[in-house]
Each structure stands twice: as C-alpha cells, then as structure tokens.
Amino acid sequence: KKIQTHLMSLKKEREKLQEIKVTDTQRSWEHLKQTEAERQKIISEFEQLHQFLREQERLLLARLEELDKETVKMQDENVTKLSEEISRLSDLISEIEKKCQQPISEFLQDIKSTWSRYVAHSHSPSQYWKGIGCWGSDFEGYLDT
Known part of the structure; x- marks a missing residue:
C-alpha cells in the first residue's frame, strides 16, 4: 500500500x-x-x-x-x-x-551728343567720363554743366 x-x-x-x-x-x-x-x-x-x-x-x-x-x-x-x-x-x-x-573745338561740338547717348543708358556716367581724363579738370567741369 x-x-x-x-x-x-x-x-x-x-x-x-x-x-x-x-x-x-x-x-x-x-x-x-x-x-x-x-x-x-x-x-x-x-x-x-x-x-x-x-x-x-x-x-x-x-x-x-x-x-x-x-x-x-x-x-x-x-x-x-x-x-x-x-x-x-x-x-x-x-x-x-x-x-x-580732335582739336578742342571739334571735340566740344561732338562730345555733347556722345555724352547724351551715354547718359541715356547709364546709371553713373560721370564716373566713367571723369576717369578718362583726356582734357583734365576743365573737361570734368564741362561734363557737370
């Protein structure tokens, strides 16, 4: 058992x-x-x-x-x-x-038209022109008028 x-x-x-x-x-x-x-x-x-x-x-x-x-x-x-x-x-x-x-007299006759054409297409034209200096400070004064 x-x-x-x-x-x-x-x-x-x-x-x-x-x-x-x-x-x-x-x-x-x-x-x-x-x-x-x-x-x-x-x-x-x-x-x-x-x-x-x-x-x-x-x-x-x-x-x-x-x-x-x-x-x-x-x-x-x-x-x-x-x-x-x-x-x-x-x-x-x-x-x-x-x-x-050119002689100065011819130059001055032509330059205004050249300048006007340039001014019409440029943002700061006088800087370029003043930098050229072919006629010195007299020319710069002419451009500013």
Whole structure:
C-alpha cells in the first residue's frame, strides 16, 4: 500500500508538471506571437518612415535642381547684360579716344551728343567720363554743366 500511495503521489506530481509544461508552452507561444506582432509593427513603421524619407529626399533634390536651374539662368542673364555693357563701354571708349585726338573745338561740338547717348543708358556716367581724363579738370567741369 505504501508503494501505491507513493505511486499516486508521483502521478500527481507528473500531472502537475505536465500542466506546468502545457501552461509554460502556451505562455511561450503567446510571447512569441506578441514579439512577432511587435516585429511586424516595427518593420511596417520603419518601412513607412523610409518611404517618407525617400519622398522627402526626392522633393528636396527636385527643389535643389530647380535652384540650380534658376542660378544658371540668372548667371546667364547677368553675363549677357555685363557683356552688352562691356561692349557698349568699349565702343564708347573707342569713340571718346578718337574724339580726344580732335582739336578742342571739334571735340566740344561732338562730345555733347556722345555724352547724351551715354547718359541715356547709364546709371553713373560721370564716373566713367571723369576717369578718362583726356582734357583734365576743365573737361570734368564741362561734363557737370
């Protein structure tokens, strides 16, 4: 009878351990399911973030491309304007240098028309004329009148 009692006790112990095993296994599976769900959630969130960042990158690069085009366009326009102004000033300088070779009476007759043409197209003409200095300070006074 002692063996029977001992055997019963062992069977109960085995049954408890089996229940613990089943419960433990269920808990482990539940934990694994939860971690897998969390893993998928993280993957999904990061994929959304990556997509958002790719879109932001695309937009920012497109803006930079537009800025580059605008910069090149403005540079081209400025170069064109400056080239035109340089050419115009070169022509004017040549004309004035030729006029400086004339006798003063002829020079003074021609200079007013040259000056008027230049003033019509210039922001600060007297600085250029004063810088030429072919007739010195007398000429500067003539221009200021």
